[in-house]
Amino acid sequence: MIIPRTDNIITIAPDLYLRLATPDDAQALFNIINSQRPYLREWLPFVDLTRQVSDTAFYLQTIVNSNADRVFVIVSEEVVCGLIGFKGIEYFNRKVEIGYWLSEHQQGKGIMRRSCSRLLKYAFEVLNMNRVQLKVAPKNYKSRNIPLKLGFTLEGTEREGELLNGHYHDLEVYSLLKKEWLAQVAK
Helix, strand or coil: CCCCCCCCEEEEEEEEEECCCCHHHHHHHHHHHHEEEEHHCCCCCCCHHHHCCCHHHHHHHHHCCCCEEEEEEEECCCCEEEEEEEEECCCCCCEEEEEEEHHHHHCCCHHHHHHHHHHHHHHHHHCCCEEEEECCCCCCHHHHHHHHCCCCEEEEEEEEEECCCCEHHHHHHHEHHHHHHHHHHCC
């Protein structure tokens, strides 16, 4: 099943929205990565592989026509400040994983929590998913707070689930089911 890409912009607030990522976003995203390498590489394995704008452009080009991934730039006050999106959409099983990263300078403002919350709504209402999961490093406390604040359940640990900076690291797996989300929304 292929879901048409009709929702290019997902509004969160007047000054915050998600826009479907395109190769035209490569320079803005690369600038963030390149200027914040020490900070971002602590948790993001792709940072060391992103050496020039063309690396970011290549990634964005691969996801443009993907049916398994749907990636959005996070735009705050008309400035691109990160990425969020669906990884490995399984239409038959109606499940998906959300991945995200945000510029260091935009953290602590609730941007990522609000972006994830809005993407959950999109996943359950537009894509008709039944399950959404997030994976986070146990010591990445800022990222870990997001599923906790959004009512996800910790399912367990994916042992050595990510190769980062030359070493394997565990990932905590959190999930939220549609019925759980609907119960939260009804409150």
